[in-house]
Amino acid sequence: MWLYTDTVTEHFQNPRNVGEVDNANGVGDVGSLACGDALKLTLKIEDECIIEAKFKTFGCASAIASSSALTEMIKGMEIAEAEKITNEDIAEFLGGLPKEKMHCSVMGREALEAAIADYRGETLPSTEGQVVCECFGVTDLEITRAIKESNLRSVEEITNFTKAGGGCGKCEDQLESLLRQTISEGLQIVEVNKKPKRMTTLQKIKKIEDVLEREVRPGLRLDGGDIELIDVDGDFVIVSMRGQCTSCAKSETTIKELVEKKLREQVLETLIVEEEK
Amino acid sequence: MAADKVVYLDNNATTMVAPEVYEAMAPYFTELYGNPSSMHTFGGQVGVAVDRARQQVGSLLGCDSAELVFTSCGTESDSTAILSALRANPDKRHVVTTRVEHPAVKNLCENLGSMTGTKYRVTMLKVSEDGLVDFDEYVNALSEDTAIVSIMWANNETGVVFPVPEMARAAKDRGVLFHTDAVQAVGKIPINLKELDIDYLSMSGHKLHAPKGVGILYVRRGTAYAPFMTGGHQEHGRRAGTENVASIIGLGKACELAGEKMEEENGRVKELRDKLEHGLMTSIPRAILNGNKEQRLPNTTNISFEYVEGEAILLHMNRFKICASSGSACTSGSLEPSHVLRAMGVPFTAAHGSIRFSLSVYNTEEEIDFVLDKMPAIIAELREMSPFWPGQ
Missing domain, CATH: 3.90.1010.10 (Sufe protein. Chain: A)
Known part of the structure; x- marks a missing residue:
């Protein structure tokens, strides 16, 4: 009852x-x-x-x-x-x-x-999207929307609100991953909207080193070159080119176009990269 | 019909405890409360009463009372029987059942792997449109590897009766153990276990006017048995735990009454059921009977009213205090119509609007007339509201 x-x-x-x-x-x-x-x-x-x-x-x-x-x-x-x-x-x-x-x-x-x-005379977005629950024809867009709107936190709740997963239950794994995805997206949005936190110099150095190692050095090494982080002073990142890069005429471009771009994207918008003189 | 009177047509869900049963039980709460295992007469006499109840059950089922174990419910009996057979046949890895079993058997069979730690192959026999199993298909499913067959005697939703005596014979001929969940059949179909090849049979008290919380497992003499619970020596070591004395006494009395009323069940009750069914099918357009009309319990009818939903029908019936059940449970966890109706391939226009009416000897013709008077308007009102109703 x-x-x-x-x-x-x-x-x-x-x-x-x-x-x-x-x-x-x-x-x-x-x-x-x-x-x-x-x-x-x-x-x-x-x-x-x-x-x-x-x-x-x-x-x-x-x-x-x-x-x-x-x-x-x-x-x-x-x-x-x-x-x-x-x-x-x-x-x-x-x-x-x-x-x-x-x-x-x-x-x-x-x-x-x-x-x-x-x-x-419009078409609804919910009629598009991929069908996740075949028993009830519920799409990923409808599910994602319900998760966001009603703040759903479990597969059971998704079923209660959208019926998805209430039939054969085969789509439960997909619901679980949609849930995770939507929740983590939600968290990212929250972070972006927040004022960027002030990083300590130490955190900045760690992050810069990390980006250089992952995104910059592999490319330079192919050309027999390398890069070294010398100092971080406020927004100024001082680097030094090594190996073949030292004599490369394009090292100025590499620093601005590649290194600075990557660091601004992944560490801090305001960074300025300069070569050690 | 008095406005406040409940019209109870949901006897396959549970039944009223018969006044005679209640009366028989009463002394065992406050007067004869001794423990049947005690040495003193005060307790010992209760043990004697428990054995008398066992004999009452034995005479309804046509078996020796020593072959009966009192349990807590039909589900416990089902689990004990099936798991006993599997344990006794560790080399056999195949189980035969049907797609329309009660959850007590269905869910167990679907989870045997996790229950036993051993992998089993489970054949779930399909059923025809009218809910019957193809006998040849059943026989062909039996193999040397089959540890047990578990097939219900009568279906709780549709009342369809399987040819269990013949099925048990076929299993025996091939050396396969046979269990039947007879929870709905006992008291409505004459059963004489001495003449049948059934190895295990489950029944439940509250479906035949005994209280809830008591059941029976029949285990043919000499058949493998493994207790579900370990502990004291009660039930000759087959079911530990102090006996649910009053309910056992009630079950014994209920079995005695069921034997006496079997004829009424198959006579007057069946006539009332037929009147209800015929009345509904003729006064309400696009009503479909679910299940074989002949091979059926005398008390049950399952009718689908196309283009309307079961819960809405039940709640309108509820306004008139008419109690029945629906095969459709609109809960998010089970939005699909019942597995029984799905297995029968009931069209989806009808599967959501099925209503099961199940009668008992306590129903009267006046009640049936009342239901026949109310139902057409209920269905018409809901159809008026349904976007799919194509009109008569």
């Missing part, structure tokens, strides 16, 4: 706005019979405002309640506002949904997006 809130039960038993809007100019059709739930949302939009919204749903009690709630939420709403509605908003309107049923609220959000896209 599911512990549904009174609001869910009430919307399931007395669903609002059942049917199809006549002459709808925004239609969102998501889910399928095979998947066990589906929602057809029809909208009448005038002057960028949703003046009528109706639904037809095949699915469990929370799917029906989520659809009913969605139509109530968006009636009379500007499209610009409606676009901001998330699945969490739908669940909240209903006083919450059991976690295993969160995918019902996601279906509501997807139908709304599809209907608005249809009104605008």
Whole structure:
């Protein structure tokens, strides 16, 4: 037995706005019979405002309640506002949904997006992407989006929100790696947005040495040359060319085009590389 | 029909404890609470009562009471039987079962490797559209390497009955041990184990009006047995742990009653089931019966209502206090329809909207009429809402 809130039960038993809007100019059709739930949302939009919204749903009690709630939420709403509605908003309107049923609220959000896209004559990005869960036809784009939007942290949560992995379970490994990838991307974004941390001179030297060893020396050695780090003074990186490079006319270019570029990319934007005189 | 009366049509899930059973159990809580293993008469008399219950079970199953072990549930019986057979045949690495078994057998067979540390080849026999196994295919699956066959007597979801006596005979002819999960069959199908070639049989108390928490494992005399739990000498060393006395007494009484009511089960209850089934199939368009109509338990009907979803149907029925089950469990972990319906190839337009009605001797015609009165509107309302409903 599911512990549904009174609001869910009430919307399931007395669903609002059942049917199809006549002459709808925004239609969102998501889910399928095979998947066990589906929602057809029809909208009448005038002057960028949703003046009528109706639904037809095949699915469990929370799917029906989520659809009913969605139509109530968006009636009379500007499209610009409606676009901001998330699945969490739908669940909240209903006083919450059991976690295993969160995918019902996601279906509501997807139908709304599809209907608005249809009104605008656009193609949704979620219809592109690679299908990861073949049982329910869920794409990597939809999964990644759910991970980011609802802050998902386990494969089980992904299944609760998107249904992916809820059938045969063969895609679990892929879900796991999508999860890792998305979470680590998220962390990188956070780092980039943060003000760059001030590096100590010691950290700077270590990083510079590392980049020189990995990215610069192998190329120089092919030409019988080498490079040595002499000093780091603030943003100034003093290097000395060795071997064949010492007499090379292009050593100035090598230092600016290769070494400085690499160090700026990988260590610090403001670095200036100079050859020891 | 009184508005607050529960119409219970979910007897394959569990049953009401029969008043006679409850009455028989009552003294064993506060009066006759002694330990059956004790030396004193106060406990010893309880041991005598436990043995009487064992005899009651034995007469329903047609076996010697010494061949019966009381367990905690059907699942324990299934696990004990199958693992006993595997242990007794360490050189055999093949198991035969079907795709429509109860999870108690299905999940065990699918995880034998991790359970036993030995690799097994498992043949899961497919079923036809009406839920039956091809007998030749079954016989061909048996080999010298087969350690055990485990096939349910009657299916819990559809009520379809397998020809277990014939299947057991075929196994015996090839020297293969045979186990049957008869949890749904006992009390509804006459069983006489003395005349059958079944080596292990599992049953459960709460499916036939005894309480939850008690089961039986029949082990044919002389058949390999390895206890599931090690400890005291209870059940002649075959199942350690102090006996669940009151429930055992209840199970004995329930078996006695089941024997007496077998005729009613196959007469009046079957008629009620048929009335319900016929009524629903004729008053509701695009309703599909799941499972073979003839080879079936007398109390069960499984009907799919196309283009609507099971949970929604059940919750509307719930408003009228009508209890049944659905083959579709819309949980994220199991969004797919039941493995039984999938194995039968039920079309996906129908697989999500299956409802199982399972009756008992306590159901009345008035209840069936009430359900027949309510169901058409429930299905119609949901179909009105379904984007796939093509109309009648």
